[in-house]
Structure formats: structure tokens, C-alpha cells
Amino acid sequence: MALTVFQIxxxxxxxxxxxxxxxxxxxxxxFDGVGTAGFAVYHRRHTQRxxxxxxxxxxxxxxxxxxxxxxxxxxxxxxxxWAGLLLLVVTWSVTFLISVPRHNELxxxxxxxxxxxxxxxxxxxxxxxxxxxxxxxxxxxxxx
Numbered sequence: 001m002a003l004t005v006f007q008i009x010x011x012x013x014x015x016x017x018x019x020x021x022x023x024x025x026x027x028x029x030x031f032d033g034v035g036t037a038g039f040a041v042y043h044r045r046h047t048q049r050x051x052x053x054x055x056x057x058x059x060x061x062x063x064x065x066x067x068x069x070x071x072x073x074x075x076x077x078x079x080x081x082w083a084g085l086l087l088l089v090v091t092w093s094v095t096f097l098i099s100v101p102r103h104n105e106l107x108x109x110x111x112x113x114x115x116x117x118x119x120x121x122x123x124x125x126x127x128x129x130x131x132x133x134x135x136x137x138x139x140x141x142x143x144x
Contacts, residue, residue: 002073009064010136012057017133019054024126028119039110047103062088075143084135090128094121
């Protein structure tokens with residue numbers, strides 16, 4: 001059972017790694033090209049649709065990450081799920097304490113300062129998720 005949870009966790013993490021890199025390199029930087037007239041509508045659609053894609057995977061990643069702290073595969077070192085959970089705390093904290101407030105500032109229209117802050121601080125999530133993916137992949141390769 002712990003191995004299945006690990007595999008689900010690994011898949012959810014790598015989904016988020018790919019998604020966060022797309023957001024960081026492609027999606028967020030293009031906010032400033034939408035134009036002021038249509039930005040509020042664009043941003044509202046962006047946040048609604050993104051939530052439907054991101055939130056279920058984030059919840060699976062969190063639930064499986066907590067599960068691994070409780071019961072990990074025998075081949076997984078004790079500290080790995082805890083380090084992974086710490087990185088999840090980082091991603092969730094940045095999401096809800098920094099990114100969501102920046103998005104809330106953009107609800108009424110484009111703000112260059114909010115956009116710049118969103119792009120800059122999103123690197124924290126990008127690095128944390130990438131580190132999680134690398135850590136979990138290393139564990140998977142060592143166990144194989």
C-alpha cells in the first residue's frame with residue numbers, strides 16, 4: 001500500500017512540477033500582454049479554470065505526502081517524506097500567503113507591480129516543487 005501511495009505522490013508531484021514551470025516561464029510572464037481593457041475578464045477566467053486543474057492535484061499531493069509520513073515504503077529513508085512535506089508547506093504557504101493575494105490585487109485590473117511581484121515570488125514555488133520532484137525521483141531510482 002505504501003508503494004502505491006508513493007507512486008501516486010510521485011505522479012502528482014511531477015504533474016505540479018511541469019505545471020509550475022509552464023506557469024513560471026510561459027503563462028505569468030504573458031499577463032502584461034493581455035491589455036488593460038480585457039485583463040479583468042481574462043484574469044477571472046484564468047483563476048477559475050486554473051483552480052479546477054491545480055487544486056485536485058495539490059490535494060492528492062498533500063494527502064499522499066502526509067500518508068507517506070505515517071507509512072512510507074521500506075526502501076524510503078525516514079527523513080524523505082518529512083523533507084517532502086516541509087517543501088509542500090513552502091509551496092502551500094507561498095500559494096496562499098503570497099500568490100493568492102497578488103492574484104486578488106489583479107482581480108480589478110492589471111497592475112505592473114502586482115504582476116512583477118507574482119512572477120518574482122512564484123520562483124519560490126517553482127524551486128520548491130522542482131526540489132520535491134528531484135528528491136522523490138532520487139528515492140524511486142535508488143529503490144529500483
